[in-house]
Amino acid sequence: MPRVGLTPEQVVDHALALIDEQGPDALTLAAVAARAGVATPSLYKHVRGGLTELRRLIAVRVTEELAARLADAAVGRSGDAAVAAVLRAYHAYATEHPHRYNALPQAPQPDDDLNQAAARLVGVIVAVLREYGLDGSEAIHAARTVRSLAHGFASLRIAGAFQLAEDLTTTHDRLIATLTSGLHTWPKP
Numbered sequence: 661m662p663r664v665g666l667t668p669e670q671v672v673d674h675a676l677a678l679i680d681e682q683g684p685d686a687l688t689l690a691a692v693a694a695r696a697g698v699a700t701p702s703l704y705k706h707v708r709g710g711l712t713e714l715r716r717l718i719a720v721r722v723t724e725e726l727a728a729r730l731a732d733a734a735v736g737r738s739g740d741a742a743v744a745a746v747l748r749a750y751h752a753y754a755t756e757h758p759h760r761y762n763a764l765p766q767a768p769q770p771d772d773d774l775n776q777a778a779a780r781l782v783g784v785i786v787a788v789l790r791e792y793g794l795d796g797s798e799a800i801h802a803a804r805t806v807r808s809l810a811h812g813f814a815s816l817r818i819a820g821a822f823q824l825a826e827d828l829t830t831t832h833d834r835l836i837a838t839l840t841s842g843l844h845t846w847p848k849p
Contacts, residue, residue: 666696671706672717676760679718684763687715715763716771722757722764723777729753730784740840742788747810747836754814761818766811782807789843796849809839 674695678686689711693700707714733749734742754761765774785803794802813835822828 666698666706668706668717671696671703671714672721675714675718676721679759679763680757681759683759687711687718687763689714716774718763719765720771720773720777722760723774723781726750726753726761726764727777727781727784730781734784734788738788739791740843742791743806743840743843744836746785746788747806747839748832750810751814751817751832754810755817758818761814792843792846793848794843794846798847798849802843802846805842806839809835 671692675687675692678691678695689703690700692714693703696703703714704710707717709716729749729752730746733745737745782803785806786799789799789802789806792802813832816822817828822831
C-alpha cells in the first residue's frame, strides 16, 4: 500500500526540489526517497516504473509549468506584445529553474501525457502567431523559429556562454524586436 499522505505528485515535487538544488544528474530514487522520508523500495508504490517513470512525470510537469507560464504571459496581449511576453516568460522560467529546464526533453517522446503537454506549449506559441496571419505550415515554421530562439538564448545563458559586459536584457530585447519585425514580413500561406 502507498504511504498515506504521499502521492505521485508529491514524489515529483520532491524530485524537482532535488533537481533544482543539485541538477538533473543528482536524481536517484534513493535521493528522492530520502527527501520524502520513505525507504527507496517504497517509491515503487507511488511511481511504479521507477526512475524512468519518475523522469517521465518530471518532464510532463515541467512542460506543463512552462506552457502555463507562457499562456499566462500571453493573456490580454496580441501581436508583438504577445510574442515579446511569451519570449520573456520562457526566458524567465528557464533562468529561474535552470536545472529543471535542463531536465526537459527537447524532442518528442513516445508518451501521450508528455506529447499532450508539449502540444499545449506549442499551442500557446501558435496562438500568438495568429495575429500575424500565419496559418498551417507557415505557422509551424514560425513556431519552430520562436521556440528555437527561446531555447537557444535561454540555453546559452544558463550555460554561461554570454561573458561580455553588455547587458543581456538589451540583447534579449533586440532579439525579440528582430523576430517580431521578421514576423511582419513572414510569407503568408
